[in-house]
Amino acid sequence: MTRDDITRMARDAGFVGFDGDNGSLRRFAALVARHEREACCGPEVLNSANVIGSDNPHQVYAKLCAAIRARGNHAD
Numbered sequence: 001m002t003r004d005d006i007t008r009m010a011r012d013a014g015f016v017g018f019d020g021d022n023g024s025l026r027r028f029a030a031l032v033a034r035h036e037r038e039a040c041c042g043p044e045v046l047n048s049a050n051v052i053g054s055d056n057p058h059q060v061y062a063k064l065c066a067a068i069r070a071r072g073n074h075a076d
Contacts, residue, residue, distance in 0.1 A: 045068055049064050
């Protein structure tokens with residue numbers, strides 16, 4: 001997720017009251033993106049992926065994607 005994605009979603013959600021150049025909104029978007037990157041690399045995601053040494057790169061990728069997507073099921 002990029003800052004522009006988060007900025008667009010915030011606007012779509014009706015966020016108002018940010019300064020005219022959207023500086024506050026962009027700073028908020030950068031914080032959210034950084035938090036999400038860190039959360040996706042967190043031990044709970046990596047542990048829940050159950051990657052084992054014999055997995056090939058495609059299996060590792062698929063397991064990590066599934067673990068990250070599963071986070072979304074509990075985020076709301």
